[in-house]
Amino acid sequence: MSDDFNMSMRKFLKQVGVTSQQAIEKAMRDGGDTAGQTFQAKMVLTIDGLDVEHIVTGEIQGQSEA
Secondary structure, eight states: OOHHHHHHHHHHHHHHHHHHHHHHHHHHHHTOOOTTOEEEEEEEEEETTTTEEEEEEEEEEOOOOO
16 A cells, blocks of 8 residues: 555544544533443444445443543
8 A cells, every 4th residue: 555545544544533532522521420321332434436334333431520
């Protein structure tokens, strides 16, 4: 794979990771005391023109208000 491809992919994945973490943290803050709760999460990646749909699922544990 080319350096340009690797750089653009890493930049995109970094943006996904950072903005997703920010969105999750905001949702937890806005949700109040979520301690003891487990939330089902799903991330869907689609790439137009390449017929790609990749789904990642997991769990996120709640937190107590600080």
